[in-house]
Amino acid sequence: MKVLINPYRPAFSSTRMRSYDADGNVVNCNYTNLNREDLDWAKFAGFLASRYKNEKNVKINLFGCSDGSDAYTLVLNLRRELGPEAQKFLPIEASDLSFEMIKEANEGKIYLHSKDLDYLRKIGADGDFERDYGEKTKIMRGIEFFPYKVSPKLRKCVDFSVKDIRKASSEDDFSNQVVIFRNGWTFNTLNDQDKIAKNLFKNSSEKTLVVIGQSDLFKSGASDALQRNGFSGIKSEIFTAKETNYPSKSIGQPLTKPVYPEFILFENRRPHEQRIYCY
Numbered sequence: 001m002k003v004l005i006n007p008y009r010p011a012f013s014s015t016r017m018r019s020y021d022a023d024g025n026v027v028n029c030n031y032t033n034l035n036r037e038d039l040d041w042a043k044f045a046g047f048l049a050s051r052y053k054n055e056k057n058v059k060i061n062l063f064g065c066s067d068g069s070d071a072y073t074l075v076l077n078l079r080r081e082l083g084p085e086a087q088k089f090l091p092i093e094a095s096d097l098s099f100e101m102i103k104e105a106n107e108g109k110i111y112l113h114s115k116d117l118d119y120l121r122k123i124g125a126d127g128d129f130e131r132d133y134g135e136k137t138k139i140m141r142g143i144e145f146f147p148y149k150v151s152p153k154l155r156k157c158v159d160f161s162v163k164d165i166r167k168a169s170s171e172d173d174f175s176n177q178v179v180i181f182r183n184g185w186t187f188n189t190l191n192d193q194d195k196i197a198k199n200l201f202k203n204s205s206e207k208t209l210v211v212i213g214q215s216d217l218f219k220s221g222a223s224d225a226l227q228r229n230g231f232s233g234i235k236s237e238i239f240t241a242k243e244t245n246y247p248s249k250s251i252g253q254p255l256t257k258p259v260y261p262e263f264i265l266f267e268n269r270r271p272h273e274q275r276i277y278c279y
């Protein structure tokens with residue numbers, strides 16, 4: 001497949017890189033930020049605490065982590081909501097396809113914009129990131145992104161590696177674990193999405209939790225693929241539906257409307273056993 005940067009749109013540099021195929025479909029994009037608002041992160045942390053209250057240690061696999069923003073947001077909320085008990089979920093195993101993103105994340109580098117900084121101040125976590133005056137501010141799509149270093153204490157809570165969920169889903173055992181792959185399904189073909197869902201189901205158990213993002217509902221077949229392959233959706237107030245849709249088309253976007261109800265949380269449980277969680 002020929003991959004090129006679309007000459008008609010300003011390409012994000014670094015963490016906001018977007019690449020297109022010759023037909024103008026987005027092949028991949030690393031867009032992310034702290035506290036992505038499709039999730040209520042505090043409620044999500046509380047949900048994890050309750051779902052895994054009897055487990056001593058719980059592995060969180062966060063695929064498609066980009067610069068680590070989702071992973072750090074989750075750590076900060078686990079710490080706030082659970083106190084010392086947060087430790088049983090740490091370190092989060094975060095990974096991404098992109099070697100460049102993981103290299104920067106491993107070095108503790110992250111670019112934050114004013115909304116990220118407002119959020120950190122609001123939750124009292126501004127001390128977990130330190131401005132890196134050795135690097136230049138980046139302007140991406142007209143927005144200033146400031147270079148920061150993640151504090152050693154927070155950086156230790158996330159292990160970063162390069163992984164492709166298409167391969168990992170067929171090889172790893174996710175029994176009783178959390179699998180988060182958010183806002184990245186659409187950069188995989190519908191056929192690959194189906195295989196990922198099938199493999200996750202095969203390698204999961206009743207306590208496994210699978211989490212996707214709002215843009216996966218807008219632009220991919222993730223919710224249908226997971227339910228078609230055996231997962232049941234979990235109704236909860238964790239999903240806020242606050243993100244706005246954006247105009248672009250990607251390689252893994254279905255041409256037809258979803259067949260199954262759209263959820264962002266899933267478990268390996270038959271529908272008649274399904275429970276409704278309220279937080």
Ligand SMILES: C[S@@+](CC[C@H](N)C(=O)[O-])C[C@H]1O[C@@H](n2cnc3c(N)ncnc32)[C@H](O)[C@@H]1O
Nearest residue numbers: 029030031032064066096097164165182183184
């Ligand atoms: C739009 S970003 C979303 C980042 C973050 N999860 C979030 O929700 O903000 C999608 C990320 O998924 C990654 N990705 C896409 N396909 C992947 C795959 N098959 N395996 C692992 N990562 C993948 C991309 O490299 C990109 O960094």
